[in-house]
Amino acid sequence: MRKIIMTFAIAAALTSCQEDKGYTISGDAPKMEDGKTVYVSEIDENTSRPIRVDSTTIKDGSFKLDLQDPESPNLSFLEFEGTQGNVIFISENEEIKFKIYKDSLRSSEISGGKENKLLQEYLAHLKQVNEKVMQGRSEMQSAFQQKDSTKLTSLQENEKELIDNDKVFKKKMVQENPGSFVSIMVISDMLRMKSYPVNEIQDMFAKLSEEVQNTAIGKQISKNLKEANKVAIGSKAPNFTAPTPEGDEIALKDVMGKVTVIDFWAAWCKPCRVENPNLVKTYNKYKDDGLSIIGVSLDRPGQKDRWVKAIKDDGLPWHQVSNLQFWQDPVAQLYGIKAIPAAFVLNEEGTIVARDLRGEDLDKKIGELLNKN
Known part of the structure; x- marks a missing residue:
């Protein structure tokens, strides 16, 4: 953390106490019924589970809510009364706007804030990769049934290339955005999917900003990495x-x-x-x-x-x-x-x-x- 002159820190603290603008979320939800509740949830630092922090209601097909400034970005969710699923976004000190599609919440559009822009890029990438993998596996099943070994091998090689490219994309995103909350989400996915050896993921995590490392998810990732290091390749196997x-x-x-x-x-x-x-x-x-x-x-x-x-x-x-x-x-x-x-x-x-x-x-x-x- 950079050193800050004490008088500046005090002034900033006083300013934040006197003028808490908060961050705003608003959205158009044309197919949502008026009076339905919109819930805002975020990941709790202690339990690492989503908890509801505020709510509002739909009026004339739209909603708006002013929230308290987050001390640091956090993974957040919008839920709508009577509708399955949620909309993922990142709380940040920006005006965040939503265009909600009731029949496909995950396809809803989000604008406002660099964190949410990067999140949308990442989610779009994941969706594209997943669609290609599912299509490829459907074709693999067909090739297997037709006993077309040549096509099956080609499809398997295509999937491996797709997964390798996905790993490169994720690593590049983390390296190019060390101060972004999205990077900690990407590292979380890497660790869960074992995309890279633990020591490489540890190195990527260490290069993130202290602010990102000290978020609720960052602290959990740090803990998970320490646990993973105990049973990483090259470590002594714990006796039991x-x-x-x-x-x-x-x-x-x-x-x-x-x-x-x-x-x-x-x-x-x-x-x-x-x-x-x-x-x-x-x-x-x-x-x-x-x-x-x-x-x-x-x-x-x-x-x-x-x-x-x-x-x-x-x-x-x-x-x-x-x-x-x-x-x-x-x-x-x-x-x-x-x-x-x-x-x-x-x-x-x-x-x-x-x-x-x-x-x-x-x-x-x-x-x-x-x-x-």
Whole structure:
């Protein structure tokens, strides 16, 4: 934060106390009924959830509301009584105008303020990418049904190029707008989608302005990055102890091999069950060379029988543990698990050398580590 001469800071504080202009939102909503309530919500700093902060009503197909100046930009939402969905915008000390489309709130137009202009650019990009991905996957399904392998491969390459371009776009947006609140939203998406290694995302975050880093979302991202760094590639895998199906306790350190895979899965997880035969094949291929696997199940409380049955049905011969606490499983939380299946590959020293690999990619990586390729 830049140093400010004390007298100037006091004068500015007095001015802000005496004259709080606030920021204004207004909009045209021609298909909304008069008398319907318009709610304004924003992300709460303590809970990271939207909370309603003010409201107004529709009159003659329009609305207007004066709000208190935000100390810093924040992710905000407009909701309309009796209408599903919301309109995303950023609170900033500007006059923000909306053109509301009742039948498609997400298509509503927003003008006013550099933050909202950049937000609209980002949302338009996401919409375009999503539409192209969905169209491509529909064509992939058709090519698969027609057994057109050449077209299927081409479509898969197109999707990879599309995703790579999306990553470049997001990184460029963050780099070119270090003082923008939108950049913290982009970084949040990067972290959630694992677009870049954690250390690269950390570097991008560190180059944002202090004002942006200290917003409610910025503080949450900082916390998430610290947690992610604990299980990033190159970090020492955190040790844990958990109960087996037989009720015994085993620790990660006690089952380490030359290469160790921590496999997060659950009996209720269909993608996990589909992946299990591949993992069994890989285990049988490398178990005599030093491969060890420990499965950590995120099965629900009271469903031990389903967990045990899945182990038997899928023929999983390696170590298995679970606290039967669903997403609240302490081991899953320790490793920041937000989706399954998820796998961490450790070397002999217990360092994480790869993660989130499946099928042939996981088999190849283990072979490389065991010098079998």
